[in-house]
Amino acid sequence: MSGITIGTRGSPLAMRQANHVRDAILRLDPDKSVKLKIIKTSGDRELKGPGRGGLGKGMFTKEIENELLAGSISLAVHSLKDLPIDIPEGLAVTAVTLREDPADAVISKSGQPLSALPAGAKILTGSLRRKGQVLHSRPDLLVEPVMGNLQTRLRKLDESDAEAMILACAGLLRAGLGDRITERLDPAEFLPACGQGALALEIRQDDCRMHEFLAPLDDFPTRLAVTAERSLLAVLGGGCQVPIGAFGRFTGDDDVLTLTGMISTVDGGALLRATESARVSDTSSAKRLGQTLCRQLNLQGGRQILAGITGQS
DSSP: OOOEEEEEOOSHHHHHHHHHHHHHHHHHOTTOOEEEEEOOOHHHHHTTSSOGGGOOTTTTTHHHHHHHHHTSOSEEEEEGGGSOSSOOTTEEEEEEOOOOOOOEEEEETTOOOGGGSOTTOEEEOSOHHHHHHHHHHOTTSEEEOOOSOHHHHHHHHHHSSOOEEEEEHHHHHHTTOGGGOSEEEOTTTSOOOTTTTOEEEEEETTOHHHHHHHGGGOOHHHHHHHHHHHHHHHHHTOOTTSOEEEEEEEOSSTTEEEEEEEEEOTTSSOEEEEEEEEEOOSHHHHHHHHHHHHHHHHHTTHHHHHHHHHHHO
């Protein structure tokens, strides 16, 4: 195996994430040649629009995966929450990194938490999942869409009449912007996107040498937790266009994984939650936990809510 070329989006956050992986690779082998290749995705072009609702599956990954299949890069680094459940034939996620904080964060101009914001305050978010949860708990707030990379969103907040914005803690922390966080929303209560906070390292499936080399970067507890979350998402058939959230964490005994999931309407008028726990020691048992939780949500009417949302899109 010669040098490694990492494919990445070109946003400041994506570059930080790719460099984080590059540094980890160099710790494995300080003599290894590692370079980055910036690849513009369809999602990057669409980010100039009013919201994320028009983005399809794979909009942030397809062009990068095409270059991986073509052999022009040897490794792709993705935010796991942006990676579709079904990845192209011939590719595999060889490692999932130790998870950064999976929680969402409130960035408030007044320094007040979400619960204390005045009625009628405007909140910015590009996520229907966040919108549904905010309006469920605070129907008196106004939630408006915002798009762009992390720095662009923060600038739009600063220049707008909005009172606050909700973003992922992980992105803010990785970008060195943790001081902008007003409130960390408990991820067991305000559920994050499936896989939020984790990075996926994707390679060609037949690249055995790369798989072996990157094995030390795979954090197995993180992989099991996000596998359960993504299993729930897979069975529900959702994506970033649908208000679905999940959070898996190991509690009590080392091998007991607790998974909480939620489905909401876009206006937050209805919000379903369920929690399941099981002993999980491999990805197969993690997937089963996600499937079990899915059944619980569907018994509450989850499938009907999602059918109503997708029927409107």
